[in-house]
Each structure stands twice: as structure tokens, then as C-alpha cells.
Amino acid sequence: MAGRERLNGLPVTRRGLLTGAAAGGGLLLAWSLWPRRYEGALAPNSSEYAFGAWLTVGEDGVVTVAVPQLEMGQGVTTLLPQIVALEMGAAWAQVAAAPVPPTGAQANIPLAAKWAPLWSAFPALADEPDSFLADRFARSEAFAVTADGTTLAAFENDCRAAGAAARAMLAMVAADRWDVAWEECEVANGIVTHGERRARFGELAADAARMTPPDPPPLRPQAPIEEVVPGDVPASSAYPRLDLPAKADGSYPFASDIRLSGMVHASIRHGAWGLRELVGFEEEAARDLGLVTLVRSKYWLAAVADSWWKADRALDVLRPRFAGPGGIESEVVEAALDEGIERGEAQRILSLGDPEAMATPTLTRRYDIAPALHGGLETASATALYRDGRLQLWIASQAPAAARRAAAKALGLSERDVTLYPMGAGGSFDARLETTHAIQAALIARDLGRPVQLTWPRGEEFKALPPRTPVAIALSARLDPSADRQPLAWRANLAMPAATREFGARLFEDRTVEAAIEGAAGEADPLACEGAVPPYAIPNVAVDHAPVTIGLPTARMRGNAAVYTGFATECFVDELAEIAQRDPLLYRLSLLGQDARAAVVLRAAARLGEWDGGVEGTAQGLALIRMTFGEAHGFIACVAQARLGEGGVRVDRLSAVADIGRIPNLDLARQQIEGGLIFGLSLATGSSASYRDGMPETRRMAALMLPTLADTPDVRVDFISSEEAPFDPGELSVAVAPPAIANALHAATRLRFRRLPLLSEGL
8 A cells, every 4th residue: 555546636645545644753844833742643655755744745746745634524635735835836736635643743722722611720821822831732632623613723824834844945955956045946836946947846855854944934925815706706726625536436535434354344322311321132132133243331232243234233123221310301401491591590701891781671582592413424433443452443533632542541541552543524513523433433343353343323323422502592682772772781691501511521531421511510611602792892791601401411513602692693683673673784784883894794795695675575684793713703794585485494595795814715715605504504494303201303314304405595605805814714604594594584474583493483
């Protein structure tokens, strides 16, 4: 497997794209971004040369870029190589991507800082991206988590520095050969030139890798940016996706595609929430099922056979039985949320202006969000081989260091004895932040002593993966009694579990779901209330969290808190506009104060969506979302055209305009916005679950009521040209679609929809 192939349309190493690179190897560049004690994971082969932790250059001129983030459809295996290529002066046709396991050399420090409350005893000392504590934690823990749209914030500068340093090193070698100053050399399209003299990267790579780069690296004057094409006009990118050809022809390797000599297959059954402990199964029946073995744990039973189908059908015959204090019921969850929102002890998360200004609200409305299930195309899958006290693990994980740590802990191994090979994910939506299937695969492999691939059935994915949290939100406003009826004060009260703290206990402390729930009980959770501050210039704002224990574990999902806080906020603003008897667009514009970026986005979306006032019968609705990460801000406004039709909600058009600052790759940004709008549509019309005796009533993908191609509306997307700090587009549009659709349905029917999914409470 040492040779090169043309995979994804480009020459890449089979080693890099099939199984990832094992830890070790890689010469580190001599600048402060990467202390020398942190080795890179991109190991060059005999015809490649390492240029720091981020890239290698082959004798054939191919530049292979390390990708420490999970490719799950968002295009990270294109975005990071593009940034390196631009700085380096490499031709796009000579660039390849290689997923790498987590190392301290490529740590997601900004996300570690944001999640400091989840891992630090002193989060106030570690919650800034330049915090020494966040840096130290992220690097020492190899924290390379893919989440919260932080790829650019975490890695753009490092990729630019790596590309610039490699460019300088290549120019230095050419300059020495030509007896000129290296600064006088030009580097473009994979060639170093000086006058009429030319040298290709492959000719220079061996000598260049031994050079010491300038400190700091000589960055190009312009950061990566693509010009926004005015109007809803798809533009061909100069940097087409590296993974697209392989995904189109089926050759792209996902987690469930691994095949090893002598490998067997495992399926699994879990207990329901509240009835998790395995108490028995039909053991006599196991003798006649042709199984390789059964593996039993406290909370699950796995069957192993020479095919997955045989293993899965065997479990149906074995009929595992589970027990516990009692299965979770949706009615009990809803009653707990009712109690929390009406009489719960709310804790103040944030206060702006005068907290007493809300003493006598003019209007209060409640919004309810049902639990939502992840629906990625690929269910949880992992391949494991345990031999001679060492574990190899092939897995798609958004938190690979946590998966490696959890597997090692389950087997009583040192993390050094676990090699993780990062695979691509067939969708995730934050489901692959969980580590349960990594632990299970490791335990099954230990019992077998041969390679085994564990794949969860769809019903087990829905049953055993915690859903996005249910929430009850009460919004109150005190309105100016004058004619404009603008809010003088705003209060958001969220009754919900401490969902992010629960998740953090599982991720960082390897706690069971029960222990995580118990540890987070009664705690306020600011991260779970993100987005509750409206994107408007309201002088007095308060955000409260009433922690509720519901017994049902909860997880993160694409869009996260902004989905439910944005839904409540933008539906409530529409109700305020109706009280003021004003056009919802003009009312929002009047609330923005000096926020010019938000105003531009709103007006542009109104033009793109042909906004006609949102009055009765127009079937149009509007919503605005603002997100912030560090110094970067993202804005999106959407005009939806929707109605009630046969089978439920029919969305005819979604027109969205986004300001996400400087855009390195316009094509990827457009894909993310379009995909996010459709994902948001799915949350508006389906994706939820009701629980009976601890089991989700939804057990099949079709039952999620996801939009099909026939249900997919006309989607129009435009961008505002900007050179502000770049903001990741992947979460924004998820949050804006549900309230825009709800407001459109109100315009069409004069009914208010205050629950997600929209028709879950009937008409």
C-alpha cells in the first residue's frame, strides 16, 4: 500500500485517505505555533518529505496536507488544503488531503476555550482563545474536536503559516542553486521561478525539508478570499472539492467501508432509557444461530457473525431483556418542563441594562421544542483489532482523542497503546461527538482477538444515542406604550436540562449517561442557552435558565442552542410586530439600532425573497439570526414561502442572504448554507421523537418525516461581500429556517405555531 493512486481526482497516498496516518513522524517547523514537543501525525513515506506538522511534498511534486478535522460533508478536506495551497503557491491539481489522528500539534484551541466550563475548574481563566490554560489543555489532550463551526478559527492561521514557511523553504533551495536572494523568487502553480529559471516542487523538496524557515513565516498580504458573485448565481470555484469525485463514484472510504483479513461483523442491542441494564436473553437459542460469539456488557448485548445480517437477525431471536427503575415517558418529560417553566427556580445567566425593567411585561409567550433525533446516512460504526495488548481502531469521530481515551480506559490500556485511524463520516450532525460505539468495538475486539466491525442498526442509533434536548421557553417583553411599540425590556426563561454540562461530563470525564445527568442536575448551563439574547438593540435584557432533570440524556445537534432560542426569538418578534401593526421587516429594522451588517442582510433577503409585507394571505415569513464566536460574527436572514398542504407543511421557497465575513471558498459556503436550510426544514417539519417506556416511537429513518426531493423547496442563497473575520456558515442557516417557516405559516393561516416540529401540537 505504499504507492500512490488517483483518488478523489488527485494523486494521494492510499495510506493517507484509506486508514489515516498512524501517530508519529513529521519534522516540526521552528516557530512558536508548534512547540517541538508536539509531533505531527502526517508521516512521510520514502518518496515524501515533511514540512512541519501540516504538509509533505513528494518527489512527484504532490503536496499532501494534514486534515485534523472530521470530514462529514462540510468540506474540511478541501478548505484546509486550499488555505495551505494558496500560501504555498501550489497548483490545486497537485494537492491532496490526508486525515490524521489527533495530536497536540493540531489542537482546536478556540473551541477548548469556549468549552472551558466543561473541563476547567477555573473556566474564567481559560475561556479566551489566546488563554495559556486553553492552549496547554488543548495541546496536551490532543483536543482536535470538530464542532461549533470552529475549523477556520482554529486552523486557518496555522495552515497559512505552514504554507508560507514551506514556500520560503522551497525558494531558499532554488535561490541557493541560482545564487540569488530567496526573497526575489516567485512561487506559483507548484513552480519556483526567478527570471527564466524554473524549478518544480518535487525537484526541491528533499533539500528544502532540511531548511530552517523564517520566523515569523512570510505570509502573503491577502488572506484567502473569494469574490462574492452578486445575486443568487452559483459560481464555479477555483478550488473544487477534493472529496467529491470519490463520493460520487462510491470509492470514498467511510467508517463502515473498512475490510480487514479475517474480519467478522457485530450488531448490538441496547436497553431503553430508564431500562438500561441487561438482565437476560434466550441463551439456549444461541447454539443454533451460527454465531462466532456473543459479547455481553452491563448495558448491551452484541452478536458476532461472519456477516452483519446474520448477527443482527440472531439478536432478534435472542430477545435480550433489560430492566431499570422505569422507562422514560414523554408525558413525564413534558410535565417536568411545565413545572420548570411555571414554578422552577430560574438562575440568571445574563443581564444587560436594568434587570428590574421587566417587572410588568406587556406580553409573554411560551415556545416548546421536542427532542430531536440525529439522522445521518451512516449509523455508528467502528472497526477494531485487539492483539498483544494493543488496540487499533478505525472510526469516524468528531472527538477522536476522546474516542481513543475512552477505548483505552475500557480495556485498561495506556492511550499510547491505542492507534486510531480517522475515517470519513456519512453525516453526523454532532452525533459522532459521542464515544459509546468506540468503547463497544474495543470490548468486542478484546474478546475475539481478531478484527471486528460493529455497526448499529438504525433503530439502535435512535434508541441509544441521546437526542437533542427538549426545551420550554417563556419569552416576555415590556413594550413602549408609544405608537412604535418597541420592546424596552426582554426576558428569556429556558426550562431544560443542563444539556451541555451533561455532554461535557460524558466527553471529558467518560461518565455514564446516568452519572452525567446526576452531576449536572440543578446547574445553570450558559452554553445550552446560547442565542437567547436577541439580535436587536433592546436596552434591558435578561436570560434565565431553570434547570430541569428529565431522566432522558441529551446531546448536541447541528445548530445546537441557536435552533431553539432562534425559533422562539424570531417567532416572538413577529408577534410583537403584529401588536405594533407593522410590517415584520420594518419592525425588525427599527429594532437593530446601529447594527449595519444585520440591516444590510435583512434588506438583501427581503429583495431576494420578493418580500411583500408578510400580511395575511401572503404566505411569507421572515427571520434573522446572529451568531458570534470570539471576534467573528455571522448574520443570516431568510424569507420563507410556506403553506399547509396535503400531508402537512409545504415550503415552496427559502431565500436566504448571509454575511459571514471573508469567504475563503464561496462554493463550500453556498453548499453549507443550502444544506443547513434543508436541515432546518427537517427540524421544522420532523426529526422529533416521542418516548414510550424509554423507547423512541420513531425506529426507522422514514418515520422521521425528513423532507424528500419532492418536498425540497426552491432554495435561493446570496452573500454579502465582506472582509470582516470569517464565520463558519454551517450552523447559521439551520437556525434561521424554522422560525421563517413558522412565520410564513402564520401569514398563510393566521395561526401561531409555537412548537417544534410545527404541526406536533395539531392545528
